[in-house]
Amino acid sequence: MIREFQHISLRGRNSFGVEQWAARLVEFENTDDLRTIFAAGLPERWMVLSGGNNVLFTCDYEGLLLTPVSQRIELLADDGETVRIHADAGAEWDDLVEWAVCRGLWGLENLSLIPGKAGAAPVQNIGAYGCEAADAIERVHFFRVATLTEETLDAGQCGFGYRESVFKHALKGQVVITGIDLCLHRTPRPRLGYGDVEREAAARGGVTLRNIREAVCAIRRAKLPDPAVTGNAGSFFKNPVVEAAVAERLLREYPDMPHYPAPGGRVKLAAGWLIDRAGLKGHRAGRVGVHDRQALVLVNLGGASGAEVIALARNVQERVRERFGVEIDTEVNIL
Numbered sequence: 276m277i278r279e280f281q282h283i284s285l286r287g288r289n290s291f292g293v294e295q296w297a298a299r300l301v302e303f304e305n306t307d308d309l310r311t312i313f314a315a316g317l318p319e320r321w322m323v324l325s326g327g328n329n330v331l332f333t334c335d336y337e338g339l340l341l342t343p344v345s346q347r348i349e350l351l352a353d354d355g356e357t358v359r360i361h362a363d364a365g366a367e368w369d370d371l372v373e374w375a376v377c378r379g380l381w382g383l384e385n386l387s388l389i390p391g392k393a394g395a396a397p398v399q400n401i402g403a404y405g406c407e408a409a410d411a412i413e414r415v416h417f418f419r420v421a422t423l424t425e426e427t428l429d430a431g432q433c434g435f436g437y438r439e440s441v442f443k444h445a446l447k448g449q450v451v452i453t454g455i456d457l458c459l460h461r462t463p464r465p466r467l468g469y470g471d472v473e474r475e476a477a478a479r480g481g482v483t484l485r486n487i488r489e490a491v492c493a494i495r496r497a498k499l500p501d502p503a504v505t506g507n508a509g510s511f512f513k514n515p516v517v518e519a520a521v522a523e524r525l526l527r528e529y530p531d532m533p534h535y536p537a538p539g540g541r542v543k544l545a546a547g548w549l550i551d552r553a554g555l556k557g558h559r560a561g562r563v564g565v566h567d568r569q570a571l572v573l574v575n576l577g578g579a580s581g582a583e584v585i586a587l588a589r590n591v592q593e594r595v596r597e598r599f600g601v602e603i604d605t606e607v608n609i610l
């Protein structure tokens with residue numbers, strides 16, 4: 276079923292809580308709805324606004340926004356060890372994680388409490404605590420607007436990488452993701468190598484699926500601002516991946532700099548550390564600021580516009596460039 280709104284405020288539909296307006300917003304459930312919407316003619320400008328947790332509106336949107344609302348999660352197959360499930364694009368990601376944990380299915384627990392909907396998960400290949408959505412996604416279902424057809428891509432064709440996929444590049448603006456299939460497991464597969472997950476799980480009585488989920492939720496609640504209280508979009512910047520020679524130069528000057536091996540002999544640096552060392556953690560500029568517990572997160576301190584957030588982001592990028600000679604790119608979709 277389609278629900279259509281004209282000239283609608285986006286304030287409650289973006290986690291930064293900025294006040295911008297959209298000319299038209301349509302909530303849809305399934306492919307038939309999408310066919311009805313696009314068969315009437317391709318709008319000049321359109322995009323999917325799912326949960327709005329990874330977008331920053333800097334002006335009103337003079338086009339059509341599409342929001343998936345179907346939240347169906349279903350079992351596809353179960354051979355006693357491997358379990359295949361499907362989630363519609365409108366299912367809340369964390370409801371999906373809880374659904375799996377309740378049934379003793381391993382694979383999503385480290386991705387607990389990431390805000391947003393299931394259909395957005397493959398777009399930037401959401402990740403946290405050493406895991407990515409790509410570890411569990413088997414297939415992505417989508418609607419191609421040019422041909423009004425339903426199509427699927429297997430995970431291997433999705434171009435998944437660090438916060439990357441084909442949906443951010445070749446298929447951007449071409450398709451609407453309608454659902455994802457995932458492959459989960461009954462045999463325990465704890466992934467504890469990242470942050471305090473192991474310690475927090477042990478503090479809850481040991482390494483069980485439920486304890487890992489609760490450990491991740493507790494760590495996230497302690498570190499990240501709740502968008503319902505303080506507007507933000509999680510990490511505003513991606514961790515930069517640099518040539519080995521750049522990392523070596525920086526390590527000579529900053530031996531304590533966190534660094535991790537990346538594909539192709541390159542080195543991944545921690546953007547939060549760079550921002551912190553550039554003296555910007557907790558920095559405030561009017562109604563916006565750099566979060567005081569997690570320097571990767573920019574926050575709306577109340578009533579800020581998208582333009583104010585962007586001005587702060589540019590300042591942060593410039594200060595990191597000046598201090599370390601490293602570029603940090605934005606993770607958030609800026610509109």
Ligand SMILES: Cc1cc2nc3c(=O)[nH]c(=O)nc-3n(C[C@H](O)[C@H](O)[C@H](O)COP(=O)(O)OP(=O)(O)OC[C@H]3O[C@@H](n4cnc5c(N)ncnc54)[C@H](O)[C@@H]3O)c2cc1C
Binds near residue numbers: 442499507
């Ligand atoms: C407090 C906080 C913490 C966060 N922590 C993490 C984290 O740990 N790891 C992480 O990876 N991310 C994190 N994020 C970012 C965010 O949660 C993810 O990017 C999430 O997937 C966004 O989902 P959404 O439904 O809100 O998508 P939106 O913000 O609405 O959309 C994001 C992008 O995906 C596109 N898109 C969304 N749905 C579809 C679809 N069905 N078809 C086609 N395109 C689509 C949109 O057009 C847009 O370009 C965090 C955000 C917040 C606010």
